[in-house]
Amino acid sequence: MNRLSLLTKAQMRLATLDELRQAAKSGVRMRFEREREELGTRVESRVQQAEANRMHLIKAHLQRRAAIQERTKRSLLQRIIRENNYKECVLSAIFQKRAAAEKKRMGLLEAEKKRAHARVVQARRIAKTVYHRRETERRRLKEQLESRLQKVALLIESTTSLKTAKALLERLESRFSLLLSSGPSGVENIDHLLKHLASPNRKVPTNRTPGERGGTKRGVVRESRSVETTMSRYPVRVVLCAYMILGHPNAVFSGQGERETALRESAINFLREFELLIKVILHGPKSGRLSSQQFSDVSLDLHNESPNSLPREQSFRCQLRTFDSAWCSYLYRFVVWKVKDARSLVEDLVRAACRLELSMLQTCKMTAEGQTLDLSHDMRAIQKQVCLI
Structure with a gap:
């Protein structure tokens, strides 16, 4: 009984506490709502x-x-x-x-x-x-x-100088021919170069029999003329031109190209060997022992040293061969320059003729058919003069 009463009291107390808790909870909720509002x-x-x-x-x-x-x-x-x-x-x-x-x-x-x-x-x-x-x-x-x-030109063109130089060069040519005939021939053939130097009336005629010429007397005259006109290996005027080229290059050359420079150098070398050959002839082989400075001051007034001007002693034969080699080189350069100069001269003449012809056409007022209008006496004289040229 006590136990049941205790349980009942406990349940009642718990119910009371639950009511109090619920009441407190609702009060808190209401207060929270109120405070929130x-x-x-x-x-x-x-x-x-x-x-x-x-x-x-x-x-x-x-x-x-x-x-x-x-x-x-x-x-x-x-x-x-x-x-x-x-x-x-x-x-x-x-x-x-x-x-x-x-x-x-x-x-x-x-x-x-x-x-x-x-x-x-x-x-x-x-x-x-x-x-x-x-x-x-x-x-x-x-x-x-x-x-x-x-x-210099008068001295070169004088008869005495030409005869003396020609005699000396003919003597050197004969000695060179003897030198070639006595030993092995290694000389350069320069006939094709000499042909460029020969004038048309001096060229060697073809060999023909006297019968073809119409008589013995005419054949003899032709043979003698062919012998006289045979070109020398050392033409005297070409040799003397080397002195003109060396002393007065500006007067000889019309320009300063490669051909002119090569020709002047070959002329210097040729004249050096030529004067050394003259000294060997006059004073013997020992005279060829010259220094380049002495040679340039005394003979050619050169400005550049050359291996050919070193001190040396050569015999007449060796010096003659050296001289001929230098001559061949100089002759080749001379012919090349002469051909080029002649070609340029022909071109200048053709150009001048064309300009003159054009000027005549413009002055005389020629038509396309080559006919002219009424010209005055002076115009006809100009036309005739140009046609004659």
Whole structure:
């Protein structure tokens, strides 16, 4: 019984506690709801107040910003006005200074122009004086050169020089022929080069029998003439031309090309060997022992050393062979230069003839058929003269 009563009391106490707990829980929930509503009301009011404050602040900020912009516009306008006034003042000052500087510059330029004109006049006067002096000196040197060239040409063209040189060269040719006949022949054939040097009336005629010529007497005359016109191995005028080439190259050559340079070098070498051969003939083999400097100062006035001018001692035969080798080289260069010079001369003559013909056609007003219009006496004389040319 006690146990049941205790259980009943305990259940009653638990039920009471549960009721109290439920009551407390409902009270707490109601209080929470009430407080939440109050808090929501306060928050809503604060939000509305904050929104009102924000709108008020935005309005005030916009007003301040508009005022600042207005002040900025007014200040910028005033600044622009001040800057424009300052620019106008500066531009006017610059214009005045520029005008003064331009006036001063024009004065300086005028003074400099006068000084430059005076210097130019003085320089022209000096240049004219120097030109006249140089022209006088050039004319004097040209006259001296022409006189020396004329003396050399007269000396080369004189009968005595030609006869003496021809006799010496014929003697050397005969000795060279004997030298070839006595030993092995390794000489270079230069007949094709000598043919270029022979004039048309001096060329060797073909060998024909006297019967073909129409008689014994005419055949004998032809044979004697063919013997006389046989070209020498050492033509005297070609040999003497080497001295002209060496002494006066500007008067001999029309240009300064490779052919002219090679011809002058071969002429120097040939004359060196020729004079050494003369010394060997006159004084013996020991006379060939010459230094290049002595030889250039005494004989040919050379400016460059050559291996052929080194000290040496040669016999007459060796020197004669060396002389002939140098002669062959010089003759080849001479023929090449002569052919080229003749070709250029022919081209110049053809060009001049073409220009003359064209000038005649333009002057006489010839038609395409070669007929001329009514010409005056002077025009017909010009046409006849050109046709004769």
